[in-house]
Amino acid sequence: MLTPEQDRERVAALHSYGILDTQPESSFDALTRLAAQLTDTPMALVGLIDESRQWFKSQVGLDSCETSREQTFCRYALHSPEIFVVPDAHLDPRFADNPMVTGSPFIRFYAGVPLISDDGYALGTLCVLDTVPRELSETQYEQLHALAGQVMTQLLLRRHTHALAAEVAARQSAEQAARDSESRWRTLVDASPVGISLADEHGCFLTANQALCDILGRSFDQLVGRTAASFTHEDDLPSHHATGETILASGGVARLERRCYRPDGDLRWLWLTLTHTPGPQGQTWTLAHAEDITDRKLSEQALQESESDLAAVADVVRKIQSGADARESVVQAGLRLASASYVSLVEPNADCSALTVTAATDPSLVGASVAMDPTSATARTFTSGEAFFSAKTAGHPMISPALLELTGARTVYIVPVFSGESISGVIIVAWTHELPSIDDRRARVVALLADNAGVALRQAGLLAELHTLASTDPLTGLANRRSWDQRLDALMAQAREDGTPLTVAVADLDHFKKFNDEHGHLAGDRMLRDFADAMQSQLRNGDFAARWGGEEFTVALPDCTQSEAIRVLNRVRLSVPHDSTCSIGHATWDGHEDVDSLLRRADSALYAAKQAGRNQTLAA
Missing domain, CATH: 3.30.70.270 (Reverse transcriptase/Diguanylate cyclase domain)
Structure with missing residues (x-):
């Protein structure tokens, strides 16, 4: 059992993640759904236990978002790093009279894996529940343990991203106050591929860069002096009006999704990072970074249609979100999802004079070079942005004989990888047997991988840019x-x-x-x-x-x-x-x-x- 002092330290560690009472996130929801699917249980949740309650970051099969700490099964899982299992709550005197057993949701079975932080504190659990007594197999217990590890990875990533965003916001504020150089700030903002805006204490835009104008489909003059309320999705208006409170409740930096309409009615999903910054007379202004995640949201919706593909795609997404190199995960996922024989990711070299294989399911191909030749299918896909499919590669004038000999490919599908509006690479999917055509499912999963690869490559570039900004004097270009x-x-x-x-x-x-x-x-x-x-x-x-x-x-x-x-x-x-x-x-x-x-x-x-x-x- 934890002593009162140990529990206070544990709760303080939980609060340091800044996650309590935040909006649902797809990365956690995907893991919760997968836990329920792998254990064949109707209910699953990621629960975090503070001083008085258990709050659900994600849940499947439950309507409530929290329970009192005294009623929750999960508080017993805090005292051991091992999985805590209740085969039949009716037979366990600790839970037989529990309102969650005698009433809705009528829990009979419980299995929870504690979420252990890197400093050894149990923050909560990933648990699955059923309305009938049962046991899980050894494999299911192992899978539940593995998913709990992925939940902790998401929590650690969230805390790291929170700290990084706070550091970047503080650096920008210091530079602005020290130099009061609007022209230099505008140069930096306008060059950013991420949408950036500054709003006054009333929520009216003071400035916005071109990237944000492109995302919203509006000119600079159509934004400045106006609020975003007029084009925000009606279901997101309460969140829009509570922006200031959300930032304060999130510890100074808020991250959330919001939907906005373009003038032509096109709905765009935005991922916003919001923080307060002081105005010249001490007003509370809001700095926003906006990324258009519409393609990603559509990809996630398509992903839900194919539960068997969830594990492979989730691995790619986790790699991207962790900041690690996701190239290898992309090609391995393509191999599985497209039932392919060979997958590779090809990117341009520094001067775009050639393309190079940067990841492949056959490691011997990594480093291979493809000339930027208009007669090459790979080069043409990279330059034109149009996918290429060949059901029979033998003798095809745009397919390299050397590549065919090396891979034994008889059918190939080549798709461009977009990072924003630009093409950053190409994915080559090959089969050693002939396919008469590329079916909708294969086309969809390869397109999804290309989208994720684009996000990964773009994120790698943004992280490199942030590192440069954090270590370089903006005026002279020397180290700071x-x-x-x-x-x-x-x-x-x-x-x-x-x-x-x-x-x-x-x-x-x-x-x-x-x-x-x-x-x-x-x-x-x-x-x-x-x-x-x-x-x-x-x-x-x-x-x-x-x-x-x-x-x-x-x-x-x-x-x-x-x-x-x-x-x-x-x-x-x-x-x-x-x-x-x-x-x-x-x-x-x-x-x-x-x-x-x-x-x-x-x-x-x-x-x-x-x-x-x-x-x-x-x-x-």
Whole structure:
């Protein structure tokens, strides 16, 4: 049994996930349905137990969304990592008089697997219930355990995504407040493939990027000054009007689905990430990121029509949502769902001069190259966006004989992979026997895989973009302070291991405030960018530069003695553009000091260079 203190710690751990009282999510619902199907039970749920109740994140066969903690079977499952089973509640004195046994839903059988967090707390259970006494097979117990693990994966992913979104929102807010640069913010927002908007305290759009205009089918002028209520689906209006409360209840960042109508009546599903940001007079404004998930929603609806395909597609979706590389899961799922002999995913190389196999059910094909030749069926599908089907590949002028010999394919189906509006790859499905035509089911599941592959490739790109934004100074393109700290720690560790010298320098543009006052802030921004470019051109391969703040820059020179560092840094000093100068202080690691001490010595040397008249390089 848990002590009161242990239970308080457990409940605190549950609250840290920010999931209680959130909207239903398809990823959890899919696992709950699968649990009921695998155990052949009429009821299943994902239940999370707080101080006084058990709240259902997902349920099948139950109308309520929560029960009191005292009535729930699941509270007994919190005390052990093993599955908790009640074969017949009528025969168990703990439950015989339970209102859920004597009344609706008339529970007789219960099996629940505790949901154990990474720090060892039981947050709740994945459980299945029946109205008749029964037992599960060993295989069913194992499958229930496996599904409980997937539920915890979704919970951990949700907590990780919550933290990442909060960090990104905080970074954007800080940059906006520090620079108050609408033009730079607009450039970043307009370049984003994700829809982004800012609304005032009344919910009226203040700005929106082109991606959001495209999603909603409305121009910028048709959005600014208006609210989204006029084109929000009527069933989602209560959620729209409660946006502020939802953000607060979600811990500052809310994620939800919402449906909107385009002017032509086309209904679009949006996945929204919402957070509050302060206005210039302290108003509570709302920043929204919107992704058009209509295709995904339609794919999910089609998925429900084929329960036998659920496990394979769910694996692909889990891979995508976890941020892991889903390519291998895509091709393996295609092999099963299309009853194919061979599946591969093909993507363009960096300059789009050729296509490369990045995942395949036959590992020997990974890395194979396909020329961007208009006579190639694969290349034509990539360039045109049109699917290609050949019932008989032998002798076909657009099918490579080498590919046929390698795979033994006699029928192929090639479909494009779209990420948003652009084509990001091609899926090749092949059979070693002839198919007279591609039936609706095969076409549907291959199209579904292509959609998921597009989401995976797009997500990989977005994660890379977010990483770049989080580690790069937006004005100069150099590393920012956070990235500098991480890189310098790594260089110090390398120097300590190898015994090689490491020199660190701090550079400061002389009289930069005067330059700003005389020429204006735009010219000052240009000076910072031009100096960053000039400095980069004078450094050696392997040197690392960052913007430290304001007009100060830092440089790390690995495997560089003090004398060599002076030559490099003097080149940097003499490269300052626009008839300006800079002062540089540098220090070479003494083999014992920590990073902070090394930087302090370099900064002291910079101060000495300033005091000595500026436009010089001084060693500590």
